[in-house]
Amino acid sequence: MLTTTPSAASLDQKSCVTTPKIELSIGATITSNSKITTNTTTTTTSSMATASPTAIQMNTPPDSPASMKRSPERKSSQEKLTANIEKLGSSSSSLSSSSASSSVCDELTSDDNFDTNHHSSALTSCTTNTTTITTTGNGNCINGSINGKVPRIRSVNYANNDHANNALSTMDFMRKNDRLCDVSLEVKGSHLKAHKVVLCATSAYFDAMFNNEMVERTKSVITLHDIDFDALKLLVDYAYTGQIVISEDNVQLLLPAASLLQINTVREACCKFLLCQLEPSNCLGIRHFADAYSCEELYTTSDKFVVENFPAVAQTEEFLALSYKELEDLISSNHLNVHDEFEVYKAVIRWVRFDLKQRESELAQLLNHVRFPLIHRKTLMNEICKEPLLESNPESKDLLLEAMQYHLCPEQRIGMNSIRTKSRRPKGLRNLLFAIGGCALFAVHNECEYYDPVSDHWIPLASTLTRRSRLGVTSLDRFIFAVGGYNADNKESKELSSAEYYDSNANEWWSLSQDMGIKRSCLACATHNGLIYAAGGYDGASCLNSVERFDPLADTWCSVSAMNGRRRHGRLAVLDSCLYFIGGFDGCNYQSSMERFDPREGKWHVMPGMANRRSSCGVATLNGKIYAVGGNDGTLCLSSVERFDQKANIWENVATLNTKRSTHDLVEADGYLYAIGGNDSVTGLNSVERYDSVVNKWSYISPMIIRRSSLGAAVLECPGISRVHCKSNNDSRSD
Numbered sequence: 001m002l003t004t005t006p007s008a009a010s011l012d013q014k015s016c017v018t019t020p021k022i023e024l025s026i027g028a029t030i031t032s033n034s035k036i037t038t039n040t041t042t043t044t045t046s047s048m049a050t051a052s053p054t055a056i057q058m059n060t061p062p063d064s065p066a067s068m069k070r071s072p073e074r075k076s077s078q079e080k081l082t083a084n085i086e087k088l089g090s091s092s093s094s095l096s097s098s099s100a101s102s103s104v105c106d107e108l109t110s111d112d113n114f115d116t117n118h119h120s121s122a123l124t125s126c127t128t129n130t131t132t133i134t135t136t137g138n139g140n141c142i143n144g145s146i147n148g149k150v151p152r153i154r155s156v157n158y159a160n161n162d163h164a165n166n167a168l169s170t171m172d173f174m175r176k177n178d179r180l181c182d183v184s185l186e187v188k189g190s191h192l193k194a195h196k197v198v199l200c201a202t203s204a205y206f207d208a209m210f211n212n213e214m215v216e217r218t219k220s221v222i223t224l225h226d227i228d229f230d231a232l233k234l235l236v237d238y239a240y241t242g243q244i245v246i247s248e249d250n251v252q253l254l255l256p257a258a259s260l261l262q263i264n265t266v267r268e269a270c271c272k273f274l275l276c277q278l279e280p281s282n283c284l285g286i287r288h289f290a291d292a293y294s295c296e297e298l299y300t301t302s303d304k305f306v307v308e309n310f311p312a313v314a315q316t317e318e319f320l321a322l323s324y325k326e327l328e329d330l331i332s333s334n335h336l337n338v339h340d341e342f343e344v345y346k347a348v349i350r351w352v353r354f355d356l357k358q359r360e361s362e363l364a365q366l367l368n369h370v371r372f373p374l375i376h377r378k379t380l381m382n383e384i385c386k387e388p389l390l391e392s393n394p395e396s397k398d399l400l401l402e403a404m405q406y407h408l409c410p411e412q413r414i415g416m417n418s419i420r421t422k423s424r425r426p427k428g429l430r431n432l433l434f435a436i437g438g439c440a441l442f443a444v445h446n447e448c449e450y451y452d453p454v455s456d457h458w459i460p461l462a463s464t465l466t467r468r469s470r471l472g473v474t475s476l477d478r479f480i481f482a483v484g485g486y487n488a489d490n491k492e493s494k495e496l497s498s499a500e501y502y503d504s505n506a507n508e509w510w511s512l513s514q515d516m517g518i519k520r521s522c523l524a525c526a527t528h529n530g531l532i533y534a535a536g537g538y539d540g541a542s543c544l545n546s547v548e549r550f551d552p553l554a555d556t557w558c559s560v561s562a563m564n565g566r567r568r569h570g571r572l573a574v575l576d577s578c579l580y581f582i583g584g585f586d587g588c589n590y591q592s593s594m595e596r597f598d599p600r601e602g603k604w605h606v607m608p609g610m611a612n613r614r615s616s617c618g619v620a621t622l623n624g625k626i627y628a629v630g631g632n633d634g635t636l637c638l639s640s641v642e643r644f645d646q647k648a649n650i651w652e653n654v655a656t657l658n659t660k661r662s663t664h665d666l667v668e669a670d671g672y673l674y675a676i677g678g679n680d681s682v683t684g685l686n687s688v689e690r691y692d693s694v695v696n697k698w699s700y701i702s703p704m705i706i707r708r709s710s711l712g713a714a715v716l717e718c719p720g721i722s723r724v725h726c727k728s729n730n731d732s733r734s735d
Contacts, residue, residue, distance in 0.1 A: 182220065375403065434480055483534050484525075494540065592613045
């Protein structure tokens with residue numbers, strides 16, 4: 001509001017001072033540091049840091065040369081403005097600024113030398129804050145003067161944020177009413193009128209057409225090929241409005257059209273839409289679509305989806321429509337995510353039978369990419385060998401003979417390495433640490449948990465079918481095996497001969513079909529060359545030196561050469577295709593000895609012993625060396641650590657643990673060693689330490705949810721933390 005004090009009688013022009021904000025009747029406020037552009041000159045007002053009431057000093061003095069050059073008409077309007085302010089100043093009381101400023105604005109807009117529309121819109125776009133000019137009793141403005149001249153608006157910076165939208169909206173209205181349209185787009189006899197400038201601004205295709213020396217540049221009718229008219233209409237509407245509706249019904253027409261016209265924003269929006277629609281029934285079609293129109297991100301993502309969901313994709317109609325080359329590329333991928341290689345075999349047979357006459361000749365070449373040696377023996381014998389398509393195919397018979405030889409000679413598998421004997425490795429796998437069973441005080445656990453090194457958290461997972469402590473735990477392919485152990489609640493025998501395995505895809509435990517030949521607790525367990533070894537232990541009466549081997553492809557346990565000495569609470573490690581049994585307790589003495597077993601030779605050999613006696617220690621291999629961590633020497637729980645250098649054939653000391661521990665387990669993952677749980681001779685532990693060989697230092701990481709001693713631990717490659725789902729909610733994180 002523009003107001004005066006009640007005592008103001010008149011306004012002396014020589015002492016008038018303007019405030020940072022002056023409100024006119026139209027509701028506009030001229031703010032300090034704002035700009036108004038006129039037809040004559042452009043200047044910027046600035047606020048003065050003076051005592052209240054605040055004043056404005058105009059940038060151009062009235063007597064300056066610029067002021068003296070004003071036209072008579074402009075001078076006349078200035079005089080009219082002065083007269084209005086004099087009327088305002090002569091009032092004996094405070095007046096409403098709305099009526100006074102309205103009079104001033106009316107005089108300004110009636111002058112022919114002012115751009116009334118420009119100034120009116122510029123003023124109305126300003127903010128509506130209100131300030132006050134205060135006059136003295138004789139009508140003079142305080143805090144300075146402007147040499148008897150009335151302040152005049154010099155410039156303001158005006159911006160209409162809706163200008164572009166309004167302009168395009170108007171042009172769209174003109175297009176729909178056939179006004180000023182200069183081009184017609186024709187597709188199979190259908191026409192669509194538009195403005196070239198709008199098309200060029202949106203489409204790189206039209207920009208090149210109309211702004212280069214092309215024949216179409218001067219044509220008023222442009223005929224387009226290989227494009228759908230409805231898709232073209234949507235894209236032209238988008239050029240004027242910036243909006244488009246992408247749906248399942250139009251995306252397959254819209255994406256090619258946007259690619260042809262090089263409207264990349266719509267093209268990318270279509271790709272993102274298709275990414276959200278991926279599922280086994282359409283992923284192959286979307287991948288083909290993305291390849292045809294060079295949508296790199298869409299192709300990469302859809303191809304990854306196909307590989308990761310192969311079993312479900314192989315059941316779809318799109319799979320049966322694949323070409324021979326496409327199918328060969330798919331099943332030859334080492335990243336194919338299959339739970340069992342038998343799924344790949346079934347997919348190939350299904351594809352061939354869909355068009356047997358045309359595809360039977362390609363069967364042998366496709367079966368070369370099926371890894372038959374990794375298929376279970378019973379499946380090979382009862383299903384694959386009886387397949388009529390394979391019986392009449394000599395090349396297929398050779399593949400089956402190779403698989404049977406691999407099954408029948410486990411000791412020779414190390415010499416049969418080929419692409420068909422290696423498990424596939426899906427992308428995105430990362431190592432997770434699993435803690436299985438164990439005990440705390442007088443309770444034996446069946447609860448399990450896993451650790452994600454990325455998030456540094458332990459998370460519960462499905463419990464074992466049987467409570468087990470003093471067990472052997474190892475991993476093979478995509479499974480974790482829990483072997484033997486001790487269960488105080490078992491009525492038949494506390495020592496166990498049973499075993500079970502964990503399927504990370506289903507988050508479930510399953511019993512092995514066959515038990516070990518001997519009940520074993522306090523045993524050592526390890527995996528080598530696709531076989532699981534269980535060595536030593538305690539059968540409830542004496543320590544053991546026997547060793548058994550489990551073949552998952554045959555679901556059978558068999559005995560192998562026994563160790564030289566009996567022992568329990570020892571550990572197994574694998575190094576350079578050999579097994580090493582380290583430490584333990586023979587019933588009388590704690591052991592520092594070590595034995596090595598070469599499966600190809602079938603014999604155990606005594607190796608250099610450790611510097612310390614160690615029972616219930618942790619053992620693992622890192623960077624070609626075997627580490628023995630902690631344990632018990634018969635008198636003390638140990639924190640010391642030593643490692644075996646195979647090349648030098650000696651043991652050497654390394655950094656000690658932060659906490660003494662025995663009955664723990666040790667695993668290697670991603671270049672680190674992890675000492676998990678155990679006890680410190682006083683209580684069970686849930687703490688976990690990680691060893692960095694580069695700095696030779698142990699450090700704590702997040703503790704387990706529960707305390708565990710006599711546990712088993714293993715590392716398993718999983719697709720990610722999201723694939724391991726917790727089914728039980730019976731545990732919560734402890735402090």
